[in-house]
Amino acid sequence: MVAWQACASLGWIADTFMPSPYAVAAAAWRLTLSGELPQNLVVSALRALGGLVVGGGIGLALGLLNGLSRLSFSVTDTSVQMIRNVPHLALIPLVIVWFGIDEGAKLFIVALGVFFPIYLNTLHGVRSVDAQLIEMAGSYGFRGWPLFRRVIWPGALPSILVGLRFALGVMWLTLIFAETIAAQSGIGYMAMQAREFMQTDVIVLSILLYALLGKGADSLVKVLERWQLAWRPALQGPQ
Amino acid sequence: MSVAMDHDTLPSRPGPAASLTLRGVRKTFGAKTVLNGVDLHVPSGQFLAIVGRSGCGKSTLLRLITGLDEPTAGKIAIEGASEGRARLARIMFQEPRLLPWARVDANVAIGLGPDADRKLALTRSRDALATVGLADRAGEWPSILSGGQKQRVALARALVSAPRILALDEPLGALDALTRIEMQRLVEQVWLSNGFTAILVTHDVTEAVALGDRIVVIDRGGITADLPIDLVRPRRRGSPEFARVEEGILGHLLASAD
Numbered sequence: 252m253v254a255w256q257a258c259a260s261l262g263w264i265a266d267t268f269m270p271s272p273y274a275v276a277a278a279a280w281r282l283t284l285s286g287e288l289p290q291n292l293v294v295s296a297l298r299a300l301g302g303l304v305v306g307g308g309i310g311l312a313l314g315l316l317n318g319l320s321r322l323s324f325s326v327t328d329t330s331v332q333m334i335r336n337v338p339h340l341a342l343i344p345l346v347i348v349w350f351g352i353d354e355g356a357k358l359f360i361v362a363l364g365v366f367f368p369i370y371l372n373t374l375h376g377v378r379s380v381d382a383q384l385i386e387m388a389g390s391y392g393f394r395g396w397p398l399f400r401r402v403i404w405p406g407a408l409p410s411i412l413v414g415l416r417f418a419l420g421v422m423w424l425t426l427i428f429a430e431t432i433a434a435q436s437g438i439g440y441m442a443m444q445a446r447e448f449m450q451t452d453v454i455v456l457s458i459l460l461y462a463l464l465g466k467g468a469d470s471l472v473k474v475l476e477r478w479q480l481a482w483r484p485a486l487q488g489p490q
Numbered sequence: 491m492s493v494a495m496d497h498d499t500l501p502s503r504p505g506p507a508a509s510l511t512l513r514g515v516r517k518t519f520g521a522k523t524v525l526n527g528v529d530l531h532v533p534s535g536q537f538l539a540i541v542g543r544s545g546c547g548k549s550t551l552l553r554l555i556t557g558l559d560e561p562t563a564g565k566i567a568i569e570g571a572s573e574g575r576a577r578l579a580r581i582m583f584q585e586p587r588l589l590p591w592a593r594v595d596a597n598v599a600i601g602l603g604p605d606a607d608r609k610l611a612l613t614r615s616r617d618a619l620a621t622v623g624l625a626d627r628a629g630e631w632p633s634i635l636s637g638g639q640k641q642r643v644a645l646a647r648a649l650v651s652a653p654r655i656l657a658l659d660e661p662l663g664a665l666d667a668l669t670r671i672e673m674q675r676l677v678e679q680v681w682l683s684n685g686f687t688a689i690l691v692t693h694d695v696t697e698a699v700a701l702g703d704r705i706v707v708i709d710r711g712g713i714t715a716d717l718p719i720d721l722v723r724p725r726r727r728g729s730p731e732f733a734r735v736e737e738g739i740l741g742h743l744l745a746s747a748d
Binding site: 393397398402482 | 558580
């Protein structure tokens with residue numbers, strides 16, 4: 252950081268090529284005062300969250316269903332695997348035709364992106380629950396919902412949380428892409444606007460914000476893991 | 491280890507032991523016949539040991555008795571009734587099969603079934619843990635317990651459900667020799683104080699002689715020997731009588747192999 256600032260201050264790197272940390276901080280302060288930054292930040296975060304809830308919710312539900320029901324699996328899994336092999340970002344032109352460039356488009360593309368990692372990991376998690384534990388619980392009368400709640404869900408949860416972490420990565424990636432191509436607000440839009448006016452400080456700021464948001468989301472899942480998976484030997488402190 | 495049990499304060503006091511009757515029990519998996527017409531009567535309260543080589547069908551027999559599987563033909567009845575076996579007869583598996591995400595006491599509470607009142611279930615679980623000498627480990631995660639401790643938790647889980655028949659499917663097979671002998675003593679003490687009918691499947695003849703009132707030898711899907719063991723308890727492994735009985739059972743096993 253110091254080296255970066257020094258290089259910029261001594262004029263070794265042109266401001267238009269790479270702004271100094273101070274300039275980036277100043278840009279952040281300027282845009283915060285104008286209200287532009289908080290507003291774009293909220294818009295992007297809401298899009299990310301919305302896509303995650305919709306796509307992740309559907310992925311989780313279908314993953315659980317297909318993990319538990321052979322019928323549902325044989326009917327839907329092949330189609331899902333087919334769609335999965337299409338890079339979802341390749342659908343952006345089509346999505347713009349369908350939804351225009353309003354919120355629906357971004358929500359759809361983010362939801363589609365997060366769906367697959369959550370679906371696949373939920374399915375894998377449910378499938379890999381130890382059959383011996385299911386038999387043991389069954390011998391004590393656990394069936395249906397109690398069996399799901401006490402054995403299948405906690406058994407699948409580690410895998411589901413791995414899926415969630417993957418999904419968060421996909422979520423930010425997709426959102427940046429969608430916002431730089433087709434948006435009139437959000438951090439990606441802010442960066443593209445800045446490009447028009449050669450405001451490298453704002454571009455760098457946008458990149459930093461994405462990094463921070465990504466890291467923040469990942470940390471949240473880590474906290475969730477620590478709390479929900481406390482039983483795992485790897486998460487237990489020395490006794 | 492103390493296994494003193496106060497029957498007036500222990501809410502998990504089991505019901506009376508139950509008798510078990512098998513008539514012409516056959517079990518086939520596809521073309522393979524695992525059990526071929528087994529007839530057996532176990533009077534209530536008896537400790538029956540079933541010995542046999544790997545793959546002789548003894549584990550399958552336990553799964554049929556406890557209702558995990560249904561026989562292809564024949565009848566299995568507990569106290570004359572063939573329905574509801576799973577509730578009267580509990581099985582202790584070869585593996586502890588503890589839920590890794592549930593604390594030790596919650597694992598034992600599984601034994602009371604899905605509808606048990608949570609608070610009562612935990613109280614009973616702690617009592618059951620006390621009978622197996624693990625009262626102080628109630629709040630631990632299973633992953634930090636040793637193999638023997640895990641099987642004791644599994645025993646507590648079976649006991650808390652007050653079984654009238656307890657089926658033990660080589661539950662001590664994976665333990666080291668010393669832990670194994672400790673566990674055999676514990677199983678014997680719990681059986682003596684709770685008074686259920688016990689059916690132990692094992693390939694270890696010494697274990698069968700140490701615990702059984704009666705030993706049944708199974709080979710190729712059928713009973714080839716049925717012998718009462720009238721050694722006094724507690725049995726002393728080193729004694730000449732013990733060795734003589736053990737020798738006799740081994741003779742049966744080896745003879746049936748040819």
